[in-house]
Amino acid sequence: MFKNPIVKHGDFILQWETTVVIVLLMLLFTEKVVNASTADTDLYFVSVDGKDDRSLKRGSENKPFRTLEYALNRVEPKGAVVIRAGVYHEQIRRKNLTDVSIITYPGERVIFDGTVAVESIANGDWEKVTESVFRRKVDRDVWQLFVDGKQLVNARWPNASFSDGSVFSAKGWALADPEYSVNGSALNDPEVMDLAKSGLNIENAILIANFGGWETWTRRVTEHQDGSNHFKFDKVPHFKNKPWNPLNYFVEGKLQFLDKKDEWFFDAKEKFIYVFATEVPKENYFGKVQSYAIDGENWRNVTVAGLNFFATTMKCERCDNLVLTDMNFHYASASKRPLGLQSTVADLTRFTSSKKSSGLILSNCNINNTDSQALIIEANRALIENCLFYNIDYAVSESYVHGESVHLKGDGNVFKSNTIYSAGASSALSGSGWFVAELNHIYNTGFAQSDGAMIHVRIPSQTGAIVRYNWCHDSPDKYGIRFDSPIPPTRWGHGGTIHHNVVWNAKGINVKGERHKVFHNLAFDNQGSDIRILDDTKLNGGGNKGTKTQNNVADSISGERNRQSLVPGISVTNYSHPIFDQSIKDQLTNADDQDFRPIRGSKLVSAGQSILELSGNSSGIPVDLGPYQNDVARYWIPGRRLIKASMPIPRDTGSFAPDNALIWQTGFGAIEHHLYFGPDRAGVKNADKTNQEFQGIFLRENVYRLEKLQEKVYFWRVDAVIGDRVVKGDVWSVEKTGV
Template sequence: MGSITITLLLMTLLGVTAEKYIVDDKNGDDNNSGLDVSYAFKTIQHCVDHLQNPGDECHVRTGRYHEVININGLRGSAENPIIIKGYNDERPIWDGTVQIKRLGWYYDSVTGICSTDMDQDITALFLDDDLLTAARWPNALWSDKTIFNNSFFGHCAKSSLFGNIIDDGTGEGTGLAGSGINATGAMAILNIGSWETFVRPVLHHERGSANFTYNHDMDHNIAWKPAYNQYYLEASLELLDVQGEWFFDHTSKKLYLIPPFDGCPAVNADILRGRTIDYGLTVTNTTGLIIANMTFFASNIHAYSHNINSLIDNIQLDSLHFKFPSSSHRMLSNIDYPLITSLDASAWSHGVLHYGKLMITNCTFEGSEGSALVYKGKECYVHNNIFMFNEWSGQTNSSGGGGTVIDKGFNNEFSQNTLMNNGNSAGFRGSLGADIKYNNIFGQCAGKIMNDGAGIQVADYLVNNTKISHNWVHDAPPKHGIRFDTPEPSNGHLGHGGYIGYNVVWNVLTINVKGDDHVVENNFAFDNEESNGLCNLCVYYRVRTDPTIENNNTVVLNNGATQADGGRDLDTGENWPLAGAVVENNFSGEDIKHHMVNPPILDFRPKKGSVLDQENVIGPYKPNLESSFYYIPGRKLYKTSSPIPPDGAVESTKRDAVIFLGGYMAEVHHFYFGTDYELVSNASLSEEEFQYSLSSDEGNMFILPDLKGNTQYYWRIDAKRGGYLFKGDTWSLNTMST
């Protein structure tokens, strides 16, 4: 630390100034100075080679940059970071693909398959920058997202054994036996360990047979559950039979494709791209670095600390779009876990684990195979990101516990993020002391491609001092919503001192609380369609046959649920009451939604005077207009979003307010209201449609004027941030006849 301080002091005394370099792949030249748009560098690598001092920057112009860059030894600071970012408002693409242009294709008019020779291996194929699906059985596609649904899997008969899968005949057509394929040599994606999925080559299969063999060489006991075991096959020419699929024979270097249109791609058409690299950017032994305002297409980032001398610190990813960031190598007959976006700011020294800090803000992660993001550091900040449609195979990583986003660090914040329709059994996996708040998690593994799991899951001792608050977890019926987990049997290995408060979960299994010494307060849990008489707010006394008594010292206050209890007593068939040292003012009843303002439009405020409106209010929200704040979780856009009531809603004339998710980092919001669409859409602050403004500190609820019956109203909310005004959409609100 002292050497860095001395270096900065010397730089100041010597008058060293930071430089801003320009990169332009179309008009640049690496022989230029890089100091002006007219004298730009051509490659990001050449610009990185010139980054020497804190505050130096690379500004990258629009273009596709097919580069593999290793950053090692840069020393920026929190005050003067080194920056690599898009130039002004331009969005360059850090591209892991190459164009596939061919002078000709061979077309098989019987099968519709196009084929051509390649000169290098590819691991993914894209048409117009969208993913094509590796040939598979049963058929399913990325384009319609059926690959996330286990209705398009093969299902194992209960007579299946380790190493020998027997298809039960319920898959596509009449199952594997009736498929007409010979799957020998294909890659089998085997969800045979409940929350674990393994990849193995098919060793032997015969056409017309319902069974195939694989090498069952897993290095640990797996949760083999015959009733849930399922699989699909991939990466064989035998499986290529529908539009939108492809296969690459890495032995002959021949590419086979059935495009989503008739015929083959036109000669030299610039529409097809193949992935040839995994990590476009690798970072180590670096501090004070920001990567911002770029798209990583079929490419991603690996940042790591090899030892204490190479510890990374103050690394920020800001406003990046990771589009198909990681791809498996199954098409190359490789069973390894994909090389995912991973940042590890930790290193051991003399028996002490040291941490750096990471920040991932305002990024988009979509279409990843494997976890979308794994990070490890201390007091990291992962905020206002969206993770959508990641992980359709569910392959298990080397540590055995998967998730869309995995925190492996200490005292990290995961906030204001959206997780949308991801395939892994777990959405967010928290770690020690994590602060998990204001996240919107929905559709997690809703297609049941894996068993078990939860939208937010924290296991065993990692529960200690973890806080989960102000989240919505919903619409994933086979999964738990929020879960403090323990092994079973626990053998006394319980998590302690966790907090679960002010969350809303619905159309999922449970808020599931195991361990002890927790606080569980002001949560809502309802609409568990698969409950079968079991709790959806479960503060466990005992878990099934485990003899350990849990939650002896837990505090359970002000919660509302369809059914709240302490789990099922398997000896009597009855449910234990909610466990805890203090259990007060909780509501359990199937009519819970009747006591809220309007749950279908996400207005969960208690009705005034209802059973939820107690001296200490039950649930996370205040009744009616008692508060001007109504938290809406999830990623914020620059403009306002998530209107309540939603656009086009029909409401009573007694509707008291409109609610919205504020603009990202907005300071003030302006409210417009009226009965004329054009006037409301185009109004300024000086016109009568403008109602009033609220600072972000004053809330996100605008009180409505008196409403007339059978009338269509329009409303708009603009967000102001600094000198920028982000105009909101114009939403409609219709009133019922009085």
């Protein structure tokens, strides 16, 4: 009945694999919502082919409304707005919405697009400015530009690119010399990037200045001479020129910085878009012209499911029992620095509630490619589950809260089964108020700021905080998990719990304060001491005298940062390299493939004692040290789960462990899994439950141990069953060696 509109811009966006996954989950969810409606009169349809007709009480499937805003102004409580496929460009400001669902039609894709075609807002054609620069006048402000669906970099120095990943690394930042820089005046370090030899004059440019350790501001450059590495700038609130706080910066806001094909510049006064090109641009350019597609306030009992946002986002203030599920926020937020603005908080994805129990749920969502913070939650007992955050906070400025990519404000919030990577801020996850962080996979963070941690628990958050079942790794200058206090420690926290975590290739686990519980963690290949239970009594701080440290495994467990010393408080049945003089990784099944089970017969097996605070049983029962048991049938794998089985252990093309175990991450929402195994790839790929490759049905278990195998390459596949649907898994290979 309705044709799916084909919009040129839609052909370029939302092409990631994660989108396909989420769309399928959305399909399952929306079918349930639609089928649950007791009467057809509860449904209000919206379509790009529809019409906002006042004569219609509601948009029917045959005569839908044209816009979501029009439908929301007419939907009655307990009604559902069903949106048909297409690209929508709306800026909805809606207050006081109650008992309503906003859902995508099953099997269709809905995109709220915050951009418009430059062609549609242009006053005239492209004009040649120089041999490599063209410009075009437009009739409105544009603060983010895409060409054929790919984001261009706001012209800057030093250069950085999205395509090679340098925007998401320290490579895109210059460095000021801390010895010769003060607040308001900086001397560029030419050994990192030579400003004097760049041929640029940065006077009146916008300075993105990470001059406060974990605090970054935008300021105006007030003075600079050609050929000089010295410049002056408007002062920042806090300036920290210590050796451990590098003075990183870059500059934007001048046309002369435009010198690469993937850059652009906007003249906010004259309304000209400039691009780098050697001939008249023929590509499809789209400019961001709005911050929010949906801006809600005082919503109650509202569900939003299956929507996609491109170069725009959503916020809801004072909203209770708000459920957001199966949603994509691609290029969710961008700074307005191209408009010449500075010191202005960015428009972010943000949800708040004033109730003691907010009922806020953010489930199976994807937030990516943000200039500033990815997500702000100001609520109590909110749940953020199975979400993906990547390429976020790469400029780390214009933030609601400095130094945090994801911020949780409130008590009892749960951050569960999420993945964060490629995040610029000092701390990937932090907040104010106690929270639970469990089953998260966090890595490659903090490239744009100093200090911090992947999971950073500040003093107000420590009492009652629980950090468990997380992997934190490959962020060399950041702690994996940190219970913090200031230097000198004039105050400190107490009463937090850290258990069953794995931290590697970072700065380990850092615990300050008193009366914490640190159980069953694994830490190796970190800078300094892998697990630090710090004694700050000499500095008149917390000494961890009442902290209990038990059943942990690490290269080094110490009361100091960088050398071995006694662990304060109660420290029993821990294993560390200096004590046993044996590599930690040698005690694990295959740490390089994330199989952290202790090998059979290792010194970790049955070397610990069960802990009353965790098991609820009598303490003293022998257990394995570290976060995993050797004979486990269910191996926890953190991070966002896909709709299909994923994260094979051993890794694809890897080798069997001695016990011939196959391990996988279960599908999100799956009720069971089917395992196939054999020596022929095609046989495994095409097998069903009637074939010999079928190994069995797994309800809760995700570990399968095979009997004796010959020395050869094998193949395996795991299907996930979600409701009455079977989601076929990928075919992985694994080699048996050393028989």
